[in-house]
Amino acid sequence: LREARIKKTKTVCTYCGVGCSFDVWTKDRKILKVEPNMEAPANQISTCVKGKFGWDFVNSNERIVEPLIRRGDAFYPATWDEALDYIAENLKRIKDENGPDAIAYISSSKTTNEENYLMQKLARSVMFTNNIDNCSRYCQAPATEALRRTMGLGGDTGSITDLSISDLVIIVGANPAEAHPVLSTRLRRAQKKHGQKLIVADLRKNIMAERADIFLRPRQGTDLVWLSGVTKYIIDQGRHDAEFIKNRVTGFEQYVASLEKYTLDYTSEVTGLSKEQLIATAEMIMNAKSVAVCWAMGVTQHLGGSDTSTAICNLLLVTGNAGRPGTGAYPLRGHNNVQGAGDFGCAPAFYPGYQASADKDVLAKYEQVWGTPLPTNPGLNNHQMVDAIHEGRLKAMYLIGEDMAVVDSNANYVQQAFEKLDFFIVQDVFFSKTASFANVILPASPSLEKEGTFTNTERRIQRLYQVLPPLGQSKPDWQIIQMVANRLGANWNYTSPKEIFEEACATTELFAGATYERLEGYKSLQWPVLPDGTDTPHLYLDEFALEGGKARLWPVDWTHPLTLPEEYDLELNNGRLLEHFHEGNLTARVPGINKKVPSSFVEVSPELARERGIVDGTLVRITSPYGRVKLRAVVTDRVHGKQIYIPQLSAKDDETVNMLTSSDHDTITFTPAYKEMRVKMEVL
Ligand code: SF4
Numbered sequence: 001l002r003e004a005r006i007k008k009t010k011t012v013c014t015y016c017g018v019g020c021s022f023d024v025w026t027k028d029r030k031i032l033k034v035e036p037n038m039e040a041p042a043n044q045i046s047t048c049v050k051g052k053f054g055w056d057f058v059n060s061n062e063r064i065v066e067p068l069i070r071r072g073d074a075f076y077p078a079t080w081d082e083a084l085d086y087i088a089e090n091l092k093r094i095k096d097e098n099g100p101d102a103i104a105y106i107s108s109s110k111t112t113n114e115e116n117y118l119m120q121k122l123a124r125s126v127m128f129t130n131n132i133d134n135c136s137r138y139c140q141a142p143a144t145e146a147l148r149r150t151m152g153l154g155g156d157t158g159s160i161t162d163l164s165i166s167d168l169v170i171i172v173g174a175n176p177a178e179a180h181p182v183l184s185t186r187l188r189r190a191q192k193k194h195g196q197k198l199i200v201a202d203l204r205k206n207i208m209a210e211r212a213d214i215f216l217r218p219r220q221g222t223d224l225v226w227l228s229g230v231t232k233y234i235i236d237q238g239r240h241d242a243e244f245i246k247n248r249v250t251g252f253e254q255y256v257a258s259l260e261k262y263t264l265d266y267t268s269e270v271t272g273l274s275k276e277q278l279i280a281t282a283e284m285i286m287n288a289k290s291v292a293v294c295w296a297m298g299v300t301q302h303l304g305g306s307d308t309s310t311a312i313c314n315l316l317l318v319t320g321n322a323g324r325p326g327t328g329a330y331p332l333r334g335h336n337n338v339q340g341a342g343d344f345g346c347a348p349a350f351y352p353g354y355q356a357s358a359d360k361d362v363l364a365k366y367e368q369v370w371g372t373p374l375p376t377n378p379g380l381n382n383h384q385m386v387d388a389i390h391e392g393r394l395k396a397m398y399l400i401g402e403d404m405a406v407v408d409s410n411a412n413y414v415q416q417a418f419e420k421l422d423f424f425i426v427q428d429v430f431f432s433k434t435a436s437f438a439n440v441i442l443p444a445s446p447s448l449e450k451e452g453t454f455t456n457t458e459r460r461i462q463r464l465y466q467v468l469p470p471l472g473q474s475k476p477d478w479q480i481i482q483m484v485a486n487r488l489g490a491n492w493n494y495t496s497p498k499e500i501f502e503e504a505c506a507t508t509e510l511f512a513g514a515t516y517e518r519l520e521g522y523k524s525l526q527w528p529v530l531p532d533g534t535d536t537p538h539l540y541l542d543e544f545a546l547e548g549g550k551a552r553l554w555p556v557d558w559t560h561p562l563t564l565p566e567e568y569d570l571e572l573n574n575g576r577l578l579e580h581f582h583e584g585n586l587t588a589r590v591p592g593i594n595k596k597v598p599s600s601f602v603e604v605s606p607e608l609a610r611e612r613g614i615v616d617g618t619l620v621r622i623t624s625p626y627g628r629v630k631l632r633a634v635v636t637d638r639v640h641g642k643q644i645y646i647p648q649l650s651a652k653d654d655e656t657v658n659m660l661t662s663s664d665h666d667t668i669t670f671t672p673a674y675k676e677m678r679v680k681m682e683v684l
Contacts, residue, residue, distance in 0.1 A: 173298020
């Protein structure tokens with residue numbers, strides 16, 4: 001009997017885009033252990049601290065276990081019927097009074113592909129609006145834009161395993177040792193095993209920088225300049241891959257002309273890197289047989305995030321490092337399913353499989369499949385939604401699994417917007433800062449309590465199986481979305497995520513051959529998946545996904561970083577911690593993890609600490625034009641000069657780094673420029 005209560009279930013980690021799969025051993029609701037699976041292609045190594053120990057939150061007594069309705073300043077338990085009636089009544093009223101575009105929907109890159117598919121279907125087919133987005137807007141949308149510009153498809157060009165065989169890996173503005181730990185272990189092994197070279201470009205001397213052969217520390221917001229300067233130098237030396245460019249790339253002459261100003265002198269002057277560093281970087285690239293570039297928010301969360309991402313792709317194309325194993329572009333996805341949320345249509349401009357929402361043929365297809373007319377108005381992205389609330393155009397929002405009140409930039413402005421909403425539905429596992437602004441809170445089940453699929457950073461679709469039953473009255477998000485849709489007049493009858501997945505794949509060329517059977521257990525598929533089930537570990541082996549099958553060099557120019565008044569004399573940088581997932585809404589509820597890192601802090605350089613009389617533990621107030629935070633200092637040479645670093649962990653209101661960041665954004669994708677801010681600091 002005792003044995004029968006012990007169960008082993010396969011799931012997929014929800015703490016980063018590496019997408020490690022593992023078995024969870026449970027006895028009733030108790031998690032006994034997490035057992036990594038060495039056959040699972042994405043990990044093959046182990047799990048990191050979050051994957052191994054980060055799951056006790058599922059039994060936290062802080063879980064939301066029943067629907068809650070606000071009355072005055074307090075929330076009261078309600079039945080599902082009461083909550084759904086209340087939602088339907090208010091959404092119908094707001095739609096009737098203000099039109100369908102007065103309501104917006106934000107899906108979650110922590111929920112499954114099936115749930116994302118249903119959320120955009122609800123917005124479009126039931127509520128008649130393209131106002132649907134997800135948090136990839138906050139992170140890798142610029143990388144997706146760059147890949148679509150230059151190569152055609154918005155996914156990593158190869159597989160995580162490619163990073164083990166590359167001659168040289170370049171990491172720009174990313175810290176996989178903390179944000180994608182298993183991937184960083186893979187790189188460390190490749191360094192030891194076959195002498196893989198590593199170049200790291202970052203403001204902060206992070207763990208990867210300590211392991212690098214070349215560490216570049218350019219001035220904040222100047223990555224595009226050194227990338228372009230190094231590319232120009234390679235071309236000037238005649239060491240570009242002329243054969244590859246001739247056969248597989250367009251736009252070379254125009255691109256070369258665009259590089260004219262990026263001489264070594266100019267590049268060195270703007271970036272602060274020495275000419276010797278720039279030449280050594282170029283030499284290492286020229287001498288490598290295969291080069292892969294990984295990048296993350298240190299690149300994308302800038303005014304010119306899309307253009308800097310494009311400069312990375314240009315460098316790869318000029319040197320022939322695309323379309324073969326061991327090479328390519330790897331924007332590292334932060335959330336576990338940030339790739340899948342976009343893949344399955346949670347973006348205003350795209351239906352599932354990146355089919356344009358403005359394309360008449362796409363609309364006609366979905367009108368037939370879904371049996372209803374579909375909206376033609378362009379939708380708002382989540383950044384525009386906040387402005388639209390302030391302007392009175394957007395009256396209601398249905399938001400799933402995102403603590404937008406602390407993770408969006410300029411958090412004060414976002415919170416003020418939420419206060420103005422006529423009606424706000426928040427669906428989450430825990431009561432978050434965002435939930436505190438809601439009219440209705442719906443209790444969602446976390447990944448361990450549901451089935452479905454996730455898509456990791458390398459376009460790999462994997463199944464997760466239900467480890468535990470939903471706690472209390474919480475439900476998997478797909479069931480809740482279906483209940484809301486039906487209460488609003490739909491007639492959906494999905495009985496399992498499998499049925500949703502089949503419908504989604506039947507209408508998208510990208511996933512044509514993906515089925516639950518082909519994803520059984522530890523099997524996985526990397527899109528595009530052909531109708532016969534053949535998947536694609538490497539994109540572009542034969543041709544790129546642009547007109548004529550060729551890649552396209554895309555000239556870009558440098559956008560000067562934000563300028564702020566002189567009194568803001570310090571540069572603010574921010575990012576993830578190894579122990580916590582993002583803002584900490586889940587991991588702060590894991591006692592073991594929370595005990596280790598209970599609160600945020602600010603990293604201060606030794607020289608700045610000396611100047612200001614700061615030691616470890618000194619309490620400081622940091623102020624930007626947008627807000628202020630109060631944090632304890634950690635003195636470390638990871639940061640230098642007048643740069644400071646604050647983790648994204650936002651366990652307490654006055655520690656939330658996004659109280660300091662602005663609403664300025666990448667000009668193409670609206671991704672906030674989180675990494676471009678100047679602040680001042682006073683000792684308390
Ligand atoms: Fe989870 Fe990422 Fe760690 Fe793998 S590397 S166990 S996916 S957090």
